[in-house]
Amino acid sequence: MILEIVSYTILVIYVTSLLLILFYSLTQLNLLINYLTYKKATENEPKFNLTQPEEVPKVTIQLPIYNEEYVVDRLLKNIIKLKYPSDKLEIQVLDDSTDESITKTSEIINKFQQEGVDIKHITRKNRVGFKAGALKEGLEIASGEFIAIFDADFLPAPHWLQKTVPYFKDPEIGVVQTRWGHLNRNYSLLTKIQAFALDMHFTIEQVGRSAKGHFINFNGTAGIWRKACILDAGNWEGDTLTEDLDLSYRAQIKHWKFKYLEDVETPAELPVIISAARTQQFRWNKGGAENFRKTVRNLLASKNISNKTKFHGFIHLLNSSMFLCAFLISVLSVPILFIKQQDFIPNWIFNLTGIFILSTLILYVCYWFTYKNIQGKSWKNILSYTKTFLTFFTVILGFTLHNSFAVIEGHRGKRSEFVRTPKFNIKNISDSWRGNKYISKSISRNIILEALLVLYFAFGIFSAFKLNDFSLFPFHLMLVIGFGFVFFHSIRSRI
Known part of the structure; x- marks a missing residue:
């Protein structure tokens, strides 16, 4: 028995x-x-004409970093190459570092400031809210109408802002997200596997959801937010390990639209050792489960959202x-x-x-x-x-x-x-x-x-x-x- x-x-x-x-x-x-079956229809979408000075909006770039000794120099040198009117561009280095890299970062920033670059080094006495806390604190003094965010290992191309900012002429768009590329895809078997998995998310999943108006997510980096959207959705919160997914769903529940650009690639470095990949996997998967716990009831109870969108959102939150x-x-x-x-x-x-x-x-x-x-x-x-x-x-x-x-x-x-x-x-x-x-x-x-x-x-x-x-x-x-x-x-x- x-x-x-x-x-x-x-x-x-x-x-x-x-x-x-x-x-x-x-x-x-x-x-x-x-x-x-998705057919791109970007031709008739309203876009800012960035060749007209009166249509160029102010942008703040936020760079959240924490003990990034090996990549901070590469990051900052790449970011200042972005082509955008200097009087309409502000750079915030949100530095929560606790080691000597903070001194190196300060020296690099001071050099750029002397060259006339509008770049600020913002530090905190504690890491309350971790990345979300740093983004929120930087947002309080950000002068830009739009907020572009890049993690320390991302290297956007010079024309990145020119390819993303124009879509915000549609006042309903709260986020423009770009596809991640991989600087070191072929470095090892581990990097090839990670790239293989991420490519699936940044093609089939992101396009497949957005094609039918379902919820997608800002991926924490390589995207740009409308500042008003962040504030309307309740601002950044640090109660989950994936603050990007959390804010994405709160914004879309409030009927902000997200624009995904598959054709705009933003390359980044994949973890090259398995301990680093384990850290990343743990954060992403735990954060996904935390957001299911936090968000799914609000999603299902939301009005004026189709049942199909609720279904795909439910599965998305349950992916991990x-x-x-x-x-x-x-x-x-x-x-x-x-x-x-x-x-x-x-x-x-x-x-x-x-x-x-x-x-x-x-x-x-x-x-x-x-x-x-x-x-x-x-x-x-x-x-x-x-x-x-x-x-x-x-x-x-x-x-x-x-x-x-x-x-x-x-x-x-x-x-x-x-x-x-x-x-x-x-x-x-x-x-x-x-x-x-x-x-x-x-x-x-x-x-x-x-x-x-x-x-x-x-x-x-x-x-x-x-x-x-x-x-x-x-x-x-x-x-x-x-x-x-x-x-x-x-x-x-x-x-």
């Missing part, structure tokens, strides 16, 4: 997780259809929780092998595991169009793409434990400090990340658990031979490789 109860409980959790992932993959397929579903499927797949041997379980139930294959195939198709459009590939590259997708999928499975802890903390409302992603100023294969003083050297609980999971899924592979059931063998092999990759590189980056 107890065996039956435990078996059915495992099956219910397992199948429910499979169905949730299928549901998520179907929404991605819907976004792909929106993306492929798919890591928890994937982790549950992974962990429960080993006992499923043994439950299949029991006579009291109908065989048709186990056929439902094919749902995961269907979900994977749907995602395979979605990522293909991203790969093809961003990297300029054709059907001749399908084998190369398949290898890339399988590698991506395998490594992402290795992140599911780490990201699941983040999601659980977010849904529980457990608060934690905003931990920045260390920057390295690395673009070429010959550049080295070793010696970076911002790298964490501690071995976390999660890393130890990931090592144990390698052994656990290796047992699943062994069990396939013992039970003569190889239905989950490929999945368990991917899990061993994925968790092994994450564990090995997590240790490697700390020695």
Whole structure:
């Protein structure tokens, strides 16, 4: 009796997780259809004519930084190259640094000030609200009608403002967001995987949602806000780790429009070591769950918002929780092998595991169009793409434990400090990340658990031979490789 109860409980959790992932993959397929059928109609949109001085609005650029010794010089030298009338441009360096980099930053800013650049070095005595707090404090004294924001590793092209500011002639537009590019996409397998994943968000997801008027999000950087929109939506708040997603939804619930420019690329540096990627992943996924907890009721209760937009917003806010579903499927797949041997379980139930294959195939198709459009590939590259997708999928499975802890903390409302992603100023294969003083050297609980999971899924592979059931063998092999990759590189980056 107890065996039956435990078996059915495992099956219910397992199948429910499979169905949730299928549901998520179907929404991605819907976004792909929106993306492929979207026809850009920018010609008839009202735009500022920046060749007419009376139409050029005042812009403030905010650069939130924290201990950015390796990239601050590159950042500031790039920002002052932006082409825009000098009397209509203000730069705020919002510096929360606690190390000696603050002195280096001050020296660079002083040099630019002497050259006539309107650039201010704004520091705080504490980090209340972290990045959101710094942006909010800078906003209080910002003279610009529009606020462009760039993180320390982003390098906008000289004409970036000329390509984004004109769209604000439409008084309903609150944000213009651009697509992230990748300075070091081909530096390593890790950077290739990250670029592969981010490209999906910045093509299929962002365009697919905006094409039908659904909510999208300002991505924390490489975008520009109407100051009035920030204030109307309640200003920046630091009660979640993704303040950008939080403010985006509050603004759109108040019926501000967001404009997404897929064709305007803003390149940035991807984390080159796995400890930095883990930090970033934890913040993004926990922040997503925190925003689901904070925002979903207001979204669903909002008036004059279509049910389709509410549905896509609900799924968008719940995106990070798919890591928890994937982790549950992974962990429960080993006992499923043994439950299949029991006579009291109908065989048709186990056929439902094919749902995961269907979900994977749907995602395979979605990522293909991203790969093809961003990297300029054709059907001749399908084998190369398949290898890339399988590698991506395998490594992402290795992140599911780490990201699941983040999601659980977010849904529980457990608060934690905003931990920045260390920057390295690395673009070429010959550049080295070793010696970076911002790298964490501690071995976390999660890393130890990931090592144990390698052994656990290796047992699943062994069990396939013992039970003569190889239905989950490929999945368990991917899990061993994925968790092994994450564990090995997590240790490697700390020695």
